[in-house]
Structures are given as structure tokens and as C-alpha cells.
Ligand SMILES: NC(=O)c1ccc[n+]([C@@H]2O[C@H](COP(=O)([O-])OP(=O)(O)OC[C@H]3O[C@@H](n4cnc5c(N)ncnc54)[C@H](O)[C@@H]3O)[C@@H](O)[C@H]2O)c1
């Protein structure tokens with residue numbers, strides 16, 4: 001095929017994966033493996049969880065270990081909470097809710113604002129914790145802290161502006177209003193890929209409307225959420241309003257408690273689709289309000305009429321953010337044949353400039369993956385594509401010299417729809433390029449997946465821009481951009497990517513119930 005025969009210069013340099021070591025892509029192992037230093041070491045909480053404004057261990061005293069994905073060295077240990085420990089946190093959250101719900105919006109706004117200020121003041125330490133336990137480079141970790149803080153800022157501004165409605169009744173003499181009430185105690189469960197932002201995106205609106213929360217921190221990255229809890233304490237968030245619990249092996253039992261305890265009225269979960277389905281089933285026993293932010297399989301489409309350089313920049317940003325471990329990362333890159341070779345060549349050349357290494361090392365652009373399982377999935381997808389006839393233009397191998405969790409940024413050409421990467425989220429630094437011919441064909445293939453979180457396309461044709469945006473079966477579309485995340489924009493998916501929206505004005509409603517009040521006998525005539 002044309003795109004395979006006519007590999008451009010960059011692609012030619014990058015021969016088959018097994019022999020290839022790019023002279024430009026550089027890899028670095030951190031010379032010192034010492035623990036990073038925090039400006040404020042008291043933000044690093046070991047062996048305790050935050051419950052009812054206090055730092056407590058698991059009742060059993062059991063802990064689990066957390067490891068640095070870059071070096072696999074021990075970072076520290078955290079409490080292995082049980083269902084019983086979690087019940088305690090829920091009951092404190094219930095007590096706290098009764099008074100917190102009656103604070104004015106302005107009071108809640110000030111608390112969130114104070115917490116925001118403290119996150120910003122402690123941004124360097126929070127970023128250090130993120131890099132340490134998640135692996136992402138310091139610059140990305142700092143970007144995440146800003147993103148995380150911005151959810152507090154955004155929702156602190158929403159808190160005093162929670163309005164109900166006045167509804168004209170169809171029954172004479174009746175008057176109808178709605179009151180927006182906080183749903184109650186919320187269970188929040190989040191993943192490791194954004195240890196701070198996935199949590200603040202949920203806590204921000206919950207607190208803004210007057211809910212209390214029990215956060216189940218991810219077992220891989222619990223120290224960032226615990227540091228956020230310490231800052232909540234310093235901000236004066238009342239005891240029991242924010243509780244942060246940790247578990248690793250006991251995660252299913254803590255999840256079961258949160259999803260079946262009748263006191264919890266809302267679950268907001270970010271993570272994989274299979275776990276989302278399980279939690280939804282568990283929630284059905286007490287019919288909780290639910291938000292599910294689940295996996296994606298984002299199409300990234302480059303049409304012949306696109307600005308190719310812009311599309312390359314967009315694809316780099318979208319595909320390789322957090323080394324591909326972002327739910328909105330491009331997972332399938334479709335390029336129309338007229339610009340396929342140019343795009344492949346320019347894209348591969350940019351990827352070759354990446355510097356893979358320890359996130360603390362100066363100049364590192366891409367860190368490790370989170371664990372061995374992530375590496376295995378990436379490896380499976382690459383080998384599957386190769387076996388079925390695709391060509392590895394760049395990368396395609398593990399980087400054992402750096403550590404067991406490092407993988408080369410990889411570009412694969414000639415992808416086909418029967419390859420694993422076409423239907424499964426890779427969640428790693430592998431970009432598969434699929435050629436296509438027509439708009440109708442690419443939209444049909446893009447939609448041929450069970451999930452629908454984000455989708456991106458590049459085109460300069462105004463009619464096409466509207467048409468394709470409307471036809472993509474996703475919750476979020478990026479047109480001529482690879483970055484769509486913003487606290488002001490509604491974030492969420494369709495199909496098996498879940499439901500509910502986070503951030504934006506819509507994020508507030510996820511934590512509220514609408515109460516309708518009808519006043520009867522409200523005659524219009526003035527008394528004489
Ligand atoms: N849509 C979004 O906003 C969004 C954002 C980030 C990640 N994700 C998705 O998350 C996935 C990656 O994260 P992951 O592999 O850690 O997902 P995961 O579903 O395995 O885990 C997510 C969280 O759920 C917890 N968990 C796992 N099993 C549980 C159970 N039985 N009960 C309660 N909690 C449980 C984990 O400890 C973790 O904290 C990807 O599919 C990605 O697309 C989605």
C-alpha cells in the first residue's frame with residue numbers, strides 16, 4: 001500500500017522495532033535513587049488515614065506498601081482499611097453532613113477558596129508526591145496540581161450561586177418552586193493516573209453544594225490524596241466533611257461498603273469500565289445516585305484538508321499525555337491517505353525528540369508506566385499489531401535499562417481494525433496509525449466501539465467540522481486541538497464510558513437532588 005511503500009525519511013530512519021534505537025530519542029536513569037525532599041515534610045502522611053478531622057491507622061494495624069514506579073523502591077506504607085474502618089468514616093461523614101449542609105453557599109465557597117490557596121502554596125510538594133508515586137515528569141505533575149487546584153477555584157465560585165426555579169403551575173392557585181439540596185454523604189473512588197485532579201474534580205462540587213465525602217484513594221497513589229486531606233484540615237474544613245481512606249488488597253471490600261451502605265447516597269467513580277459496572281451493580285441494592293467516568297478508546301482523525309502540523313502537535317499532546325495513561329488519550333489515530341505519509345513522518349520525528357526517564361530528572365518528557373501489568377498490555381498490543389501486519393516505525397520495546405516499567409514511545413503504521421488496539425484502550429505510549437479513505441468510512445469505524453469518551457479531528461472545512469462533531473458518538477470532541485480538559489468544560493462520556501459530567505456548571509448537579517415544593521391556595525385576587 002502507498003503509505004507503507006512510501007515511508008518518508010523519518011520513518012525510514014526508524015526501522016523495525018527490535019533493532020531500532022533512536023539516536024534522537026534519549027533515555028535516562030536517575031543517578032540518585034534517594035527519596036525526594038519535601039519543603040513541608042508533614043504533608044507526607046504514612047500509616048494513617050484522615051477520618052473525622054483526625055489521623056488514624058486501620059483498626060487492625062495492617063498496612064500496605066507503595067512503590068515508586070520509576071525505581072520500584074519503597075515510598076512508604078498506608079493503612080489497609082477494612083469495611084469496618086470505612087463504616088466509621090461513613091458515619092462521621094453522616095454526622096458532619098447534618099451541619100455542613102446548612103452552611104451558606106458563601107461560607108462553603110470561602111472554605112474551598114482557602115483550600116485552593118493552600119494547594120497553590122504547596123504546589124511544589126504536591127507535584128513531588130505525584131511524580132514520586134505516579135512517575136509523571138515534574139512539569140506534568142505541576143500542571144496536574146494547577147489543574148486540580150482549579151477545580152476548587154471553579155467550584156468555590158459556583159457555591160454561592162446555587163439557584164432553584166420558579167415554575168408556572170398548570171393548576172390555578174398553585175405556585176411551584178424547586179430547591180436544590182445536597183444529595184448527602186458521597187463515596188468518591190478515583191484512579192492513580194491523576195492522583196490529585198480526579199479527586200478535586202469530585203470533592204469541589206460535592207463541598208460546594210453541601211455534601212460530605214469519603215474518598216477511597218487509589219492504592220498506587222495514596223500519598224497525594226492524603227496530603228490534600230492535610231491541606232483541607234489546615235483550610236478549616238470541618239471534621240467529617242472530608243474523609244480519605246486507603247486500601248490496596250482490601251479495595252473490593254471497601255468499595256462494597258461504600259456502594260452498599262445506605263448512608264452513602266451518591267457514588268462518583270473514575271476508573272475502568274469493568275469496575276464501573278461492578279460498582280453500579282452494587283449500588284443498585286440501595287439505588288444510589290451515580291456518576292461513572294470510565295474508559296475510552298478515543299478516535300483521533302486527520303482529514304486531508306487539515307493543517308498537518310497542527311494535527312501532529314495535537315496528536316502528540318493527546319496521545320502521549322502522561323505516557324498515554326489518560327482516559328482521553330487518542331487511542332486510534334486515523335489519517336486520510338492524502339496526508340498519511342506526511343503526517344506519519346512528521347509525527348514520528350516529533351516522538352523521537354522525547355526523553356524518557358525518571359520524572360525527577362531534568363529534561364525528562366515522559367516517565368514510566370504505573371506497573372508491570374500496564375507494560376504487559378502495551379507489549380501485547382504492539383506484538384499483536386506486528387503479527388497482523390502493521391509496521392513499527394519507532395520504538396516498540398521495553399526499556400529494561402531504565403527500569404521494569406519503562407517502554408519506548410512507539411509509533412506503528414498500517415494499523416487495521418482487527419488489531420487489539422482498534423477495540424481496546426492501550427493506556428500506554430503507543431500510537432497506532434490507521435489509514436482511511438472517506439469521511440463516512442472513518443466516522444463509522446470511529447463509532448464502532450462500545451465506549452465513547454473523547455474524540456478528536458482536524459479539518460479546515462467548516463461544514464465537515466459541524467457534521468463530524470455531530471456524528472461522533474462521544475461525550476467530548478476536540479476540533480483542531482488535542483487538549484480538551486478544562487474545569488470550565490463538562491467532562492464525561494456516553495455508551496460504556498459512563499454517564500454524568502464533571503467540572504463546569506453541570507458538575508454541580510451531580511451532587512444535588514431537586515426538591516419540588518407546591519404551594520396551594522395562592523389566589524391572585526387582592527383582598528378587599
Ligand atoms: N473517564 C474518566 O474520567 C477517566 C479518568 C481516568 C481514568 N479512567 C479510566 O481508568 C482506567 C485506569 O485506571 P485503573 O486501571 O486503575 O482502573 P480501575 O477501575 O482498576 O481502578 C480505579 C479505582 O477503582 C478502585 N477499584 C478497583 N476495584 C474496585 C472495587 N471492586 N471496588 C472499589 N474500588 C475499586 C481502584 O483501587 C482505583 O482506585 C482506564 O480505563 C481509564 O480510561 C477514566
Ligand SMILES: O=CCCC(=O)O
Pocket residue numbers: 193194325326327328485491
Ligand atoms: O484520565 C482522565 C482524566 C484526564 C483529564 O481530566 O483530562
